[in-house]
Amino acid sequence: MSNKTFTLSDELHGYLLSVSLREPDVCRRLREWTAGHPWARMQIAPEQAQFMALLVRLIGAKRCLEIGTFTGYSALWVAMQLPSGGKLVACDISEEWTAIGRGYWREAGVDDRIELHLRPAVETLDKLLAGGQEGSFDFAFVDADKENYPAYFERCLRLLRPNGLMAIDNTLWSGRVLDETDDDVDTVAIRDFNRALLRDKRIDLSLIPIADGLTLVRKCMVSAC
DSSP: OOSSOTTSOHHHHHHHHHHHOOOOHHHHHHHHHHTTSTTGGGSOOHHHHHHHHHHHHHTTOSEEEEEOOTTSHHHHHHHTTSOTTOEEEEEESOHHHHHHHHHHHHHHTOGGGEEEEESOHHHHHHHHHHTTOTTOEEEEEEOSOGGGHHHHHHHHHHHEEEEEEEEEEOSSGGGGGGOTTOOOHHHHHHHHHHHHHHHOTTEEEEEEOSTTOEEEEEEOSSSOO
16 A cells, blocks of 8 residues: 555655645644554555545535545545535444544534444445435445455445446555566455456446556446446
């Protein structure tokens, strides 16, 4: 994992941030706090957070999903783009990690827009589907355990409206996807997942070389694009 665009030199990455990043102060402080966390590498890059926030605004999203919240940085960015009455359903299993973000969400005045579910994400997604919410979400962000990416993808695709957008993190996996001899469980899972997406006729897709690789998926209007 990488919390900056790993294909850039440190100098060029610094330049990128200096001329493009408009990070709200509350987001910056949460990011900087998380930088000292033992699992800080799980936080997304600020340039990626701003890019996703732009996408959320471009599509006029009102209802969003997040699979994997960690300390709440990406949730904060997304929730700040939502209109009054908008909702982000955030899924995580750690009370400890998500508790860090809650204070920043309150400070930013968006805590009422974030509905946090602390249980395995598949359970939350299945509950949403069983509750008749299929096709009711505009945007989904997947950034959790890699072995379950296919399960998250299928459920999020059902929950998205036609033309809805999904963003899937870590799909370049710091370049390890290139090494066919790398049989690490997560590496194999990402490699297989990327190949499956390429063959999936229900979606349009583009893998963006930002941060650790971000795959964008548009749900087609009909069964095939």
